[in-house]
Amino acid sequence: MDSKGQQPLNLTCRKVVTLALFQLGLSAIFFTCVRMSGKPDPGTPVPGTLHPPKQPVNSLPIERRSSNLTILLWTWPFGIPFAIERCSQVLGIPDCYITANRSWYRKADAVIVHHRDVSSSPKRLPQEPRPASQRWVWFNLESPSASPNLGFMDNHFNLTMSYRRDSDIFSPYGTMEVLPRPQNVTVPPKSKLVAWVVSNWDLHSHRVKYYEELKKYLQVDVYGRHHSPLPDSKRFSTLSQYKFYLAFENAIHEDYITEKVWRNAFRSWAVPVVLGPPRENYENYMPPDSFIHIHDFPSAKELAKFLHELDRNTTRYQSYFHWRSWLKPVGQFTYAQHFCKACRDLQKKPLQYQTVPALSKWFK
Ligand SMILES: *[C@@H]1O[C@H](CO)[C@@H](O)[C@H](O)[C@H]1NC(C)=O
Ligand SMILES: *[C@@H]1O[C@H](CO)[C@@H](O)[C@H](O)[C@H]1NC(C)=O
Ligand SMILES: *[C@@H]1O[C@H](CO)[C@@H](O)[C@H](O)[C@H]1NC(C)=O
Ligand SMILES: *[C@@H]1O[C@H](CO)[C@@H](O)[C@H](O)[C@H]1NC(C)=O
Ligand SMILES: *[C@@H]1O[C@H](CO)[C@@H](O)[C@H](O)[C@H]1NC(C)=O
DSSP: OGGGGGSTTOOOTTOOEEEEEETTTEEEEEOSGGGGTSSOOTTSOOTTTTSOOOOOTTOOOOOHHHHSOEEEESSOGGGOOOOOOOHHHHTSSOOOEEEOOGGGGGGOSEEEEEHHHHTTOGGGSOOSOOOTTOEEEEEEOSOGGGOOOGGGGTTTOSEEEESSTTSSEEOOSEEEEEOSSOOOOOOOOOOEEEEEEOSOOOTTSHHHHHHHHHTTTSOEEEESTTSBOOOHHHHHHHHTTEEEEEEEOSSOOTTOOOHIIIIIIGGGTOEEEEESSOHHHHTTTSOGGGOEEGGGSSSHHHHHHHHHHHHHOHHHHHGGGGGGGTEEEEEOOOHHHHHHHHHHHHHSSSOOOOOOSOHHHHOO
Protein backbone atom coordinates (compact mmCIF):
# COMPACT_ATOMS: atom_id res chain seq x y z
CA MET A 1 0.00 0.00 0.00
CA ASP A 2 1.68 3.18 -1.14
CA SER A 3 0.05 5.23 1.58
CA LYS A 4 2.61 3.73 3.95
CA GLY A 5 5.29 5.99 2.57
CA GLN A 6 3.34 9.07 3.59
CA GLN A 7 3.71 8.41 7.26
CA PRO A 8 6.24 10.48 9.17
CA LEU A 9 7.80 7.20 10.15
CA ASN A 10 10.07 6.66 7.25
CA LEU A 11 13.09 6.03 9.34
CA THR A 12 16.61 6.73 8.36
CA CYS A 13 19.91 5.78 9.88
CA ARG A 14 21.64 7.86 12.55
CA LYS A 15 18.40 9.30 13.68
CA VAL A 16 16.10 8.36 16.41
CA VAL A 17 12.91 9.42 14.79
CA THR A 18 10.05 10.17 17.00
CA LEU A 19 6.38 10.49 17.08
CA ALA A 20 4.73 11.92 20.10
CA LEU A 21 2.03 9.41 20.48
CA PHE A 22 0.52 10.01 23.80
CA GLN A 23 1.65 13.51 24.53
CA LEU A 24 2.25 14.74 28.04
CA GLY A 25 3.38 11.51 29.45
CA LEU A 26 3.41 8.77 26.95
CA SER A 27 5.72 9.44 24.10
CA ALA A 28 6.36 6.88 21.49
CA ILE A 29 9.72 6.63 19.93
CA PHE A 30 10.95 4.58 17.12
CA PHE A 31 14.37 3.29 16.53
CA THR A 32 16.52 2.63 13.63
CA CYS A 33 20.18 2.94 14.08
CA VAL A 34 20.52 2.92 17.79
CA ARG A 35 22.06 -0.47 17.22
CA MET A 36 25.64 0.78 17.06
CA SER A 37 25.75 2.16 20.53
CA GLY A 38 22.54 1.13 22.18
CA LYS A 39 21.93 4.71 23.24
CA PRO A 40 21.41 7.97 21.45
CA ASP A 41 24.44 10.00 20.50
CA PRO A 42 25.00 12.96 22.71
CA GLY A 43 23.47 15.82 20.84
CA THR A 44 20.80 13.69 19.27
CA PRO A 45 17.50 15.25 20.18
CA VAL A 46 15.81 13.23 22.85
CA PRO A 47 12.99 11.36 21.20
CA GLY A 48 9.48 12.42 21.92
CA THR A 49 10.31 15.47 23.92
CA LEU A 50 12.31 17.80 21.73
CA HIS A 51 10.81 16.59 18.51
CA PRO A 52 7.12 17.38 18.50
CA PRO A 53 5.15 15.40 15.93
CA LYS A 54 5.36 16.87 12.49
CA GLN A 55 2.44 19.13 11.87
CA PRO A 56 1.21 19.74 8.39
CA VAL A 57 2.63 23.10 7.31
CA ASN A 58 -0.77 24.66 6.93
CA SER A 59 -2.15 23.40 10.21
CA LEU A 60 -4.03 25.78 12.42
CA PRO A 61 -4.03 25.86 16.19
CA ILE A 62 -6.75 23.78 17.74
CA GLU A 63 -9.87 25.86 18.04
CA ARG A 64 -11.26 25.61 21.50
CA ARG A 65 -14.79 26.01 20.33
CA SER A 66 -14.84 22.95 18.14
CA SER A 67 -12.45 20.74 20.11
CA ASN A 68 -15.23 19.19 22.15
CA LEU A 69 -16.07 16.64 19.50
CA THR A 70 -18.81 14.13 20.00
CA ILE A 71 -17.46 10.65 19.44
CA LEU A 72 -19.86 7.76 19.33
CA LEU A 73 -18.59 4.29 20.13
CA TRP A 74 -20.84 2.21 17.95
CA THR A 75 -20.33 -0.73 20.31
CA TRP A 76 -18.36 -1.30 23.46
CA PRO A 77 -15.36 -3.30 22.25
CA PHE A 78 -16.30 -6.98 22.56
CA GLY A 79 -19.52 -5.82 24.20
CA ILE A 80 -17.82 -4.96 27.47
CA PRO A 81 -18.56 -1.49 28.86
CA PHE A 82 -15.78 0.43 30.57
CA ALA A 83 -15.53 3.75 32.36
CA ILE A 84 -15.14 6.62 29.93
CA GLU A 85 -12.83 9.03 31.60
CA ARG A 86 -12.32 12.65 30.73
CA CYS A 87 -9.57 12.95 28.15
CA SER A 88 -8.25 16.00 29.95
CA GLN A 89 -7.43 13.61 32.77
CA VAL A 90 -6.27 10.71 30.64
CA LEU A 91 -4.06 12.57 28.19
CA GLY A 92 -4.21 16.16 29.29
CA ILE A 93 -5.99 17.29 26.14
CA PRO A 94 -9.22 19.20 25.60
CA ASP A 95 -12.10 16.83 26.27
CA CYS A 96 -14.23 15.15 23.70
CA TYR A 97 -17.66 13.89 24.49
CA ILE A 98 -17.26 10.12 24.13
CA THR A 99 -20.43 8.10 24.43
CA ALA A 100 -21.77 4.69 23.51
CA ASN A 101 -25.35 6.00 23.42
CA ARG A 102 -26.57 5.63 19.85
CA SER A 103 -29.09 8.43 20.27
CA TRP A 104 -26.12 10.67 19.59
CA TYR A 105 -25.58 9.26 16.09
CA ARG A 106 -26.88 12.29 14.22
CA LYS A 107 -24.83 14.70 16.28
CA ALA A 108 -21.64 12.65 16.36
CA ASP A 109 -18.58 14.12 14.66
CA ALA A 110 -17.08 10.64 14.50
CA VAL A 111 -18.33 7.11 14.94
CA ILE A 112 -15.80 4.53 16.06
CA VAL A 113 -16.70 1.05 14.89
CA HIS A 114 -14.92 -1.90 16.48
CA HIS A 115 -14.42 -4.51 13.80
CA ARG A 116 -15.15 -7.69 15.72
CA ASP A 117 -18.50 -6.46 16.96
CA VAL A 118 -19.86 -5.72 13.50
CA SER A 119 -18.00 -8.32 11.44
CA SER A 120 -20.81 -10.88 11.39
CA SER A 121 -22.95 -8.81 9.04
CA PRO A 122 -22.85 -5.48 7.19
CA LYS A 123 -26.25 -4.84 8.80
CA ARG A 124 -24.45 -4.29 12.06
CA LEU A 125 -22.95 -1.08 10.71
CA PRO A 126 -24.91 2.14 11.24
CA GLN A 127 -27.84 2.06 8.82
CA GLU A 128 -29.10 5.63 9.09
CA PRO A 129 -27.81 8.13 6.53
CA ARG A 130 -24.47 9.58 7.50
CA PRO A 131 -24.40 13.27 8.42
CA ALA A 132 -22.26 15.17 5.91
CA SER A 133 -19.26 15.93 8.06
CA GLN A 134 -19.33 12.76 10.16
CA ARG A 135 -16.34 10.47 9.98
CA TRP A 136 -16.45 6.76 10.52
CA VAL A 137 -13.41 5.25 12.14
CA TRP A 138 -12.62 1.60 11.67
CA PHE A 139 -11.10 0.26 14.91
CA ASN A 140 -9.30 -3.05 15.24
CA LEU A 141 -6.42 -4.28 17.38
CA GLU A 142 -6.62 -7.90 16.21
CA SER A 143 -4.42 -9.25 13.45
CA PRO A 144 -5.81 -9.77 9.92
CA SER A 145 -5.75 -13.51 10.61
CA ALA A 146 -8.25 -12.96 13.43
CA SER A 147 -10.39 -10.38 11.61
CA PRO A 148 -13.16 -12.10 9.67
CA ASN A 149 -15.25 -10.55 6.88
CA LEU A 150 -13.04 -7.57 6.17
CA GLY A 151 -14.77 -7.28 2.81
CA PHE A 152 -17.94 -6.05 4.54
CA MET A 153 -15.96 -3.01 5.60
CA ASP A 154 -14.90 -1.85 2.16
CA ASN A 155 -16.01 1.64 1.11
CA HIS A 156 -17.53 2.64 4.42
CA PHE A 157 -14.77 4.19 6.45
CA ASN A 158 -12.95 7.50 6.48
CA LEU A 159 -10.21 6.69 8.97
CA THR A 160 -8.43 3.62 10.25
CA MET A 161 -7.44 2.98 13.84
CA SER A 162 -5.24 -0.05 14.45
CA TYR A 163 -1.82 -1.26 15.60
CA ARG A 164 -0.47 -0.63 12.12
CA ARG A 165 1.88 2.29 11.86
CA ASP A 166 0.17 3.54 8.73
CA SER A 167 -3.21 3.82 10.41
CA ASP A 168 -4.71 7.29 10.62
CA ILE A 169 -4.98 6.78 14.37
CA PHE A 170 -2.02 4.66 15.36
CA SER A 171 -2.87 2.44 18.34
CA PRO A 172 0.12 0.25 19.15
CA TYR A 173 0.24 -2.36 21.90
CA GLY A 174 3.12 -0.57 23.51
CA THR A 175 5.65 2.20 23.14
CA MET A 176 8.88 3.35 24.70
CA GLU A 177 8.85 6.40 26.89
CA VAL A 178 12.01 8.45 27.25
CA LEU A 179 13.06 8.93 30.85
CA PRO A 180 13.58 12.53 31.95
CA ARG A 181 17.12 11.65 33.06
CA PRO A 182 19.28 8.54 32.67
CA GLN A 183 18.88 5.98 35.39
CA ASN A 184 21.08 3.27 36.82
CA VAL A 185 19.80 -0.10 35.81
CA THR A 186 19.71 -2.99 38.23
CA VAL A 187 18.52 -6.25 36.75
CA PRO A 188 16.39 -8.06 39.33
CA PRO A 189 17.65 -11.50 40.35
CA LYS A 190 16.51 -14.40 38.20
CA SER A 191 16.28 -18.04 39.19
CA LYS A 192 14.81 -19.64 36.08
CA LEU A 193 15.62 -19.70 32.40
CA VAL A 194 12.82 -19.59 29.81
CA ALA A 195 9.05 -19.18 30.11
CA TRP A 196 6.22 -19.17 27.64
CA VAL A 197 2.54 -18.50 28.24
CA VAL A 198 0.31 -19.85 25.51
CA SER A 199 -3.40 -20.47 25.40
CA ASN A 200 -4.01 -21.22 21.75
CA TRP A 201 -2.09 -24.47 21.33
CA ASP A 202 -2.09 -25.21 17.61
CA LEU A 203 0.19 -28.15 16.81
CA HIS A 204 0.58 -27.05 13.23
CA SER A 205 1.50 -23.48 13.98
CA HIS A 206 4.98 -22.20 13.28
CA ARG A 207 5.44 -21.23 16.90
CA VAL A 208 4.55 -24.62 18.37
CA LYS A 209 6.79 -26.37 15.85
CA TYR A 210 9.61 -24.01 16.72
CA TYR A 211 9.06 -24.64 20.41
CA GLU A 212 9.10 -28.43 19.88
CA GLU A 213 12.50 -28.08 18.28
CA LEU A 214 13.81 -25.62 20.87
CA LYS A 215 12.83 -27.73 23.85
CA LYS A 216 15.14 -30.53 22.69
CA TYR A 217 18.04 -28.30 23.70
CA LEU A 218 16.61 -26.05 26.39
CA GLN A 219 14.27 -26.22 29.35
CA VAL A 220 11.18 -24.13 28.57
CA ASP A 221 8.46 -23.77 31.21
CA VAL A 222 5.13 -23.53 29.45
CA TYR A 223 2.08 -21.98 31.09
CA GLY A 224 -1.51 -21.53 29.99
CA ARG A 225 -4.37 -23.70 28.87
CA HIS A 226 -3.17 -27.32 28.40
CA HIS A 227 -0.07 -26.51 30.49
CA SER A 228 0.74 -25.20 33.97
CA PRO A 229 -2.06 -22.86 34.99
CA LEU A 230 -1.06 -19.25 35.48
CA PRO A 231 -3.73 -16.99 36.97
CA ASP A 232 -3.47 -13.33 36.00
CA SER A 233 -2.69 -12.41 39.58
CA LYS A 234 0.44 -14.59 39.48
CA ARG A 235 1.56 -13.66 36.01
CA PHE A 236 3.98 -10.91 36.88
CA SER A 237 5.56 -12.56 39.92
CA THR A 238 6.00 -15.83 38.02
CA LEU A 239 7.39 -14.45 34.80
CA SER A 240 9.74 -12.11 36.65
CA GLN A 241 11.71 -15.14 37.80
CA TYR A 242 12.77 -15.91 34.26
CA LYS A 243 15.70 -14.62 32.26
CA PHE A 244 13.93 -15.04 28.93
CA TYR A 245 10.39 -15.04 27.66
CA LEU A 246 9.19 -16.53 24.38
CA ALA A 247 7.14 -13.72 22.86
CA PHE A 248 5.82 -15.80 19.99
CA GLU A 249 3.02 -14.10 18.07
CA ASN A 250 0.10 -16.25 16.95
CA ALA A 251 0.09 -14.72 13.49
CA ILE A 252 2.79 -12.99 11.52
CA HIS A 253 1.91 -9.56 10.19
CA GLU A 254 3.79 -6.31 9.89
CA ASP A 255 3.57 -4.26 13.12
CA TYR A 256 1.67 -7.03 14.87
CA ILE A 257 3.83 -6.90 17.99
CA THR A 258 1.59 -7.47 20.95
CA GLU A 259 1.31 -7.55 24.71
CA LYS A 260 3.37 -10.75 24.56
CA VAL A 261 6.42 -8.51 24.30
CA TRP A 262 5.16 -5.47 26.20
CA ARG A 263 3.37 -7.04 29.11
CA ASN A 264 4.72 -10.58 29.50
CA ALA A 265 8.36 -9.90 28.70
CA PHE A 266 9.29 -6.25 29.27
CA ARG A 267 7.12 -5.71 32.27
CA SER A 268 8.68 -8.77 33.94
CA TRP A 269 12.20 -7.79 32.96
CA ALA A 270 12.53 -11.02 30.99
CA VAL A 271 14.40 -10.64 27.71
CA PRO A 272 11.90 -11.27 24.90
CA VAL A 273 12.81 -13.96 22.40
CA VAL A 274 10.55 -12.96 19.55
CA LEU A 275 8.85 -14.80 16.72
CA GLY A 276 6.82 -12.49 14.53
CA PRO A 277 7.58 -9.97 11.80
CA PRO A 278 11.22 -9.42 10.80
CA ARG A 279 13.74 -7.88 13.20
CA GLU A 280 13.70 -4.52 11.36
CA ASN A 281 10.01 -4.18 12.15
CA TYR A 282 10.60 -4.73 15.87
CA GLU A 283 13.33 -2.10 15.72
CA ASN A 284 10.70 0.47 14.80
CA TYR A 285 9.34 -0.02 18.29
CA MET A 286 12.22 -0.99 20.55
CA PRO A 287 16.00 -0.86 20.70
CA PRO A 288 17.84 -3.59 18.79
CA ASP A 289 19.54 -4.83 21.95
CA SER A 290 16.34 -5.18 23.93
CA PHE A 291 15.24 -8.46 22.35
CA ILE A 292 16.47 -11.62 20.64
CA HIS A 293 14.89 -12.55 17.31
CA ILE A 294 14.64 -16.19 16.29
CA HIS A 295 15.87 -15.14 12.84
CA ASP A 296 19.15 -14.10 14.44
CA PHE A 297 19.97 -17.81 14.42
CA PRO A 298 20.00 -20.43 11.67
CA SER A 299 18.21 -22.97 13.88
CA ALA A 300 16.45 -23.48 17.20
CA LYS A 301 19.51 -25.44 18.28
CA GLU A 302 21.76 -22.41 17.75
CA LEU A 303 19.31 -20.16 19.58
CA ALA A 304 19.32 -22.59 22.52
CA LYS A 305 23.10 -22.56 22.56
CA PHE A 306 23.11 -18.76 22.64
CA LEU A 307 20.60 -18.59 25.49
CA HIS A 308 22.75 -21.02 27.48
CA GLU A 309 25.75 -18.79 26.85
CA LEU A 310 23.91 -15.73 28.11
CA ASP A 311 22.75 -17.73 31.10
CA ARG A 312 26.38 -18.39 32.03
CA ASN A 313 27.70 -14.90 31.31
CA THR A 314 26.03 -12.31 33.50
CA THR A 315 27.77 -9.34 31.89
CA ARG A 316 26.53 -10.37 28.52
CA TYR A 317 23.04 -11.10 29.74
CA GLN A 318 22.84 -7.69 31.40
CA SER A 319 23.75 -5.97 28.17
CA TYR A 320 20.15 -6.67 27.15
CA PHE A 321 19.05 -4.12 29.74
CA HIS A 322 21.35 -1.18 29.02
CA TRP A 323 18.61 0.59 27.09
CA ARG A 324 16.58 0.79 30.28
CA SER A 325 18.87 3.53 31.52
CA TRP A 326 17.08 5.93 29.17
CA LEU A 327 13.85 4.23 28.14
CA LYS A 328 10.81 2.81 29.84
CA PRO A 329 8.51 0.37 28.08
CA VAL A 330 4.86 1.32 28.37
CA GLY A 331 2.25 -1.21 27.33
CA GLN A 332 -1.27 -2.25 28.10
CA PHE A 333 -3.14 0.84 27.14
CA THR A 334 -6.70 0.99 28.33
CA TYR A 335 -9.56 1.58 25.93
CA ALA A 336 -9.98 4.99 27.53
CA GLN A 337 -6.41 5.80 26.49
CA HIS A 338 -6.97 4.50 22.97
CA PHE A 339 -10.16 6.51 22.50
CA CYS A 340 -8.76 9.67 24.04
CA LYS A 341 -5.88 9.41 21.62
CA ALA A 342 -8.43 9.07 18.84
CA CYS A 343 -10.14 12.17 20.24
CA ARG A 344 -6.87 14.07 20.16
CA ASP A 345 -6.08 12.98 16.61
CA LEU A 346 -9.58 13.94 15.46
CA GLN A 347 -9.21 17.37 17.05
CA LYS A 348 -6.28 18.16 14.78
CA LYS A 349 -6.99 20.88 12.30
CA PRO A 350 -6.94 20.23 9.46
CA LEU A 351 -7.80 16.61 10.03
CA GLN A 352 -5.74 14.66 7.58
CA TYR A 353 -6.46 11.08 6.76
CA GLN A 354 -5.79 8.67 3.99
CA THR A 355 -9.22 7.06 3.40
CA VAL A 356 -8.68 3.42 2.57
CA PRO A 357 -11.62 2.45 0.40
CA ALA A 358 -10.77 -1.26 0.20
CA LEU A 359 -9.99 -2.08 3.81
CA SER A 360 -9.77 -5.75 2.99
CA LYS A 361 -6.91 -5.09 0.57
CA TRP A 362 -5.08 -2.83 3.00
CA PHE A 363 -5.41 -4.85 6.17
CA LYS A 364 -3.43 -7.98 5.47
C1 LIG B 1 -18.99 18.64 25.28
O1 LIG B 1 -20.15 18.26 24.55
C2 LIG B 1 -21.07 17.46 25.28
C3 LIG B 1 -22.17 17.04 24.33
O2 LIG B 1 -22.62 18.09 23.55
C4 LIG B 1 -21.60 18.24 26.48
O3 LIG B 1 -22.46 17.43 27.22
C5 LIG B 1 -20.40 18.65 27.35
O4 LIG B 1 -20.83 19.44 28.40
C6 LIG B 1 -19.37 19.42 26.53
N1 LIG B 1 -18.20 19.64 27.33
C7 LIG B 1 -17.53 20.79 27.34
C8 LIG B 1 -16.31 20.84 28.21
O5 LIG B 1 -17.88 21.74 26.69
C1 LIG C 1 -29.07 8.49 25.40
O1 LIG C 1 -29.05 9.86 25.07
C2 LIG C 1 -30.35 10.42 24.99
C3 LIG C 1 -30.21 11.84 24.44
O2 LIG C 1 -29.33 12.60 25.24
C4 LIG C 1 -30.98 10.39 26.38
O3 LIG C 1 -32.27 10.90 26.33
C5 LIG C 1 -31.01 8.94 26.86
O4 LIG C 1 -31.46 8.89 28.21
C6 LIG C 1 -29.64 8.30 26.78
N1 LIG C 1 -29.75 6.89 27.07
C7 LIG C 1 -29.00 6.32 27.99
C8 LIG C 1 -29.20 4.86 28.17
O5 LIG C 1 -28.19 6.93 28.67
C1 LIG D 1 -16.48 9.31 4.56
O1 LIG D 1 -16.52 8.14 3.76
C2 LIG D 1 -17.76 7.96 3.06
C3 LIG D 1 -17.72 6.61 2.41
O2 LIG D 1 -16.58 6.48 1.61
C4 LIG D 1 -17.91 9.11 2.09
O3 LIG D 1 -19.15 8.96 1.40
C5 LIG D 1 -17.91 10.43 2.87
O4 LIG D 1 -17.96 11.51 1.95
C6 LIG D 1 -16.66 10.55 3.72
N1 LIG D 1 -16.84 11.70 4.58
C7 LIG D 1 -15.90 12.59 4.81
C8 LIG D 1 -16.24 13.71 5.73
O5 LIG D 1 -14.78 12.53 4.30
C1 LIG E 1 24.22 5.82 39.43
O1 LIG E 1 25.44 5.22 39.77
C2 LIG E 1 26.52 6.15 39.92
C3 LIG E 1 27.82 5.38 40.14
O2 LIG E 1 27.61 4.29 41.00
C4 LIG E 1 26.21 7.11 41.05
O3 LIG E 1 27.24 8.07 41.18
C5 LIG E 1 24.90 7.82 40.73
O4 LIG E 1 24.51 8.64 41.81
C6 LIG E 1 23.78 6.83 40.46
N1 LIG E 1 22.61 7.52 39.98
C7 LIG E 1 21.39 7.31 40.42
C8 LIG E 1 20.31 8.10 39.77
O5 LIG E 1 21.14 6.49 41.28
C1 LIG F 1 31.16 -12.51 28.88
O1 LIG F 1 30.72 -11.62 27.87
C2 LIG F 1 31.54 -10.49 27.76
C3 LIG F 1 30.84 -9.50 26.85
O2 LIG F 1 30.36 -10.16 25.70
C4 LIG F 1 32.92 -10.91 27.31
O3 LIG F 1 33.75 -9.79 27.15
C5 LIG F 1 33.51 -11.88 28.31
O4 LIG F 1 34.72 -12.39 27.85
C6 LIG F 1 32.56 -13.02 28.58
N1 LIG F 1 33.03 -13.79 29.71
C7 LIG F 1 33.17 -15.09 29.67
C8 LIG F 1 33.64 -15.75 30.92
O5 LIG F 1 32.96 -15.75 28.65
